[in-house]
Amino acid sequence: MIEVTFHDTPQVRADCPCRVCGATGGQHILTVSSHLGEHRLIECLSCLSHYFDGVDPVIGYHSFVSEAFWLDYVQAGAGITTMLAPLNALDPVPEGDLIDVGCGFGFVVDYWSSNHGSAVGLESSYYGEVGRAKLEVDIRPQMLDAYRHSEPDRQFAVVYSSEVIEHTPDPESFMEDLVSMLDQRSVLVLTTPSTTAIDPASDRARLIAALSPGFHYAMLSEQAMRHMLNRRGLHFRIETHDGQMIVWASRSELPAVAYGRTDWPRYFAFLERYARHKDPHIAGGALARLLKDGLNTGFADVAEAAWNRLLALASEAYGLNLMQADIARLLEIRTPLAELERYPSWLGTVLLFGGILVGHRDNDRRTKLRMVDDALTVLRRRADVDLQFGQEAQSFLPFAERQYVIALSEAMTTSLLASVQMGDHADLSSSLQVLSDVLARARGGDAQ
Ligand SMILES: [Zn+2]
Structure with a gap:
């Protein structure tokens, strides 16, 4: 059971700088307890992002047998239509190769290589290894910078990263790595839980998904996301659907975006x-x-x-x-x-x-x-x-x-x-x- 307690009188946490923008003075707005212990969520008053305190709040992965994780993912856990929707929203869908950063089991890598172009996925967790063997797709157990060193000249039409940035301890440097993959025409497609779900009035399923205590470091606000993209001079569009923030960004004009189309x-x-x-x-x-x-x-x-x-x-x-x-x-x-x-x-x-x-x-x-x-x-x-x-x-x-x-x-x-x-x-x-x-x-x- 997961218990979420919102605090009516939030306490200032001067000791715990924002994982997104570095500002101090965030407020401890809620505590979430589960079998993984207690996690305290801080809201940054400067960029409005939310983040967990502690040296390393992401302990969830170690507490599950890896085998169970991939079984659950293929049986029911993976929201395959939700993963594909931001790609299918692009009109036209870009021609060329795709890289999926944090690709999980590799469903998007497989979909892209069956329908559009060639695709590579990066995944260092165990289920990426299983996905590579079972789906026979190109998944590398690498982080983005290591991959770039191994194939420095490869260009991608789409740089895709779904529900990953919230799992990274330093979202700013993760974004920098993603943007460095973009050439003049490529499109960055990124999704992450929306901070709008973190509200006492929110649907419980959505709230718990956004928090995922023990698995997330920080949830970026739309304001923080805009700031990150603007500073890099990108053209972009941000939409929120069903508790998910979706970003499309490019160095040049974006293709039209019509979210919700599923073939x-x-x-x-x-x-x-x-x-x-x-x-x-x-x-x-x-x-x-x-x-x-x-x-x-x-x-x-x-x-x-x-x-x-x-x-x-x-x-x-x-x-x-x-x-x-x-x-x-x-x-x-x-x-x-x-x-x-x-x-x-x-x-x-x-x-x-x-x-x-x-x-x-x-x-x-x-x-x-x-x-x-x-x-x-x-x-x-x-x-x-x-x-x-x-x-x-x-x-x-x-x-x-x-x-x-x-x-x-x-x-x-x-x-x-x-x-x-x-x-x-x-x-x-x-x-x-x-x-x-x-x-x-x-x-x-x-x-x-
Ligand atoms: Zn901040």
């Missing part, structure tokens, strides 16, 4: 390659995304095909029957990202969307109710136990709760109608009893 058929074709991957965690992660995104974007055939294949994969790779999942053991696991070889991170969303699909397709209200009920339980556990890795679950919870009420009323209506038609008053009264129990439970906010 769904192209994206589905990209995922389809992974859906056939021999590693079941990669294949299952792709199928789970095809199911969810297919349903959400009206591509019912894509979702249906993905669901049918997931049923088989879940059974073969995880021993799970999705139509009647045995989740009792999962609920006992209280360690973040544990046992992902048995209970994949996508389980909650797949039960949710699978339940909706089955209910609609087969007119099977009883199965839908059971699956959505299980989905809600699994999503709640993931949001609670898997901490910042459970953001997607956290953000789907309100939707899952609404779906549960819908599934419940459908199932009860069907059952009551059947009892009335049969003239079975004993069954009718037992159905009414079940309905009243369930409604009482729903009012208590606990549908487990």
Whole structure:
């Protein structure tokens, strides 16, 4: 569990200069506690960026088994559409090579090299090594300056860095390294959590994502970002979408930017390659995304095909029957990202969307109710136990709760109608009893 406490009367921290601009006199505005300990967030009164105090607040990476980290990432953690959106927003998308600085598992490197030009990714964490082997993409275990020494003449049309700058102890020098990669025509595409999410009124999933205690050094304000780009004489555009600040910058005029365009058929074709991957965690992660995104974007055939294949994969790779999942053991696991070889991170969303699909397709209200009920339980556990890795679950919870009420009323209506038609008053009264129990439970906010 992550606890966030905003302080009504912030304390001045003269001892702790801003990691972004170096100013002193920032205010300690909140404390966040998790299994990684207590982290204190300071707001800089000069550049309005937010940063954690302490010599090195980034301890999170050491506390997770690396294997779990990449499993979670491919199963559900990686927001692939969110990673691609800032690139697809460029009109036209630049022709040429791309470098992805801090590329993680390498999904963007793979996407670019399959659709646009050649691509190289830099990643020193373990999941970059796994991604290179599994996706067969060009990922180097290097920092940017080391890479530049090894290939000083290589030019890139796009210098891309998504959700990395907040993990660097010195954002100014990281930005300097990125900008030094730009030639006259290349475009820098950078994303980072927006400081606007750090607000008591903010959605909890977004707030925890922005803070990610134990993983982030500093979150740049838009003001600080503008200042960094202006000082380097760049043309730029900054937008904030869903708690994320997105920057496009260039030494010359930028291409047009229209954020929000997704070429769904192209994206589905990209995922389809992974859906056939021999590693079941990669294949299952792709199928789970095809199911969810297919349903959400009206591509019912894509979702249906993905669901049918997931049923088989879940059974073969995880021993799970999705139509009647045995989740009792999962609920006992209280360690973040544990046992992902048995209970994949996508389980909650797949039960949710699978339940909706089955209910609609087969007119099977009883199965839908059971699956959505299980989905809600699994999503709640993931949001609670898997901490910042459970953001997607956290953000789907309100939707899952609404779906549960819908599934419940459908199932009860069907059952009551059947009892009335049969003239079975004993069954009718037992159905009414079940309905009243369930409604009482729903009012208590606990549908487990
Ligand atoms: Zn500052």
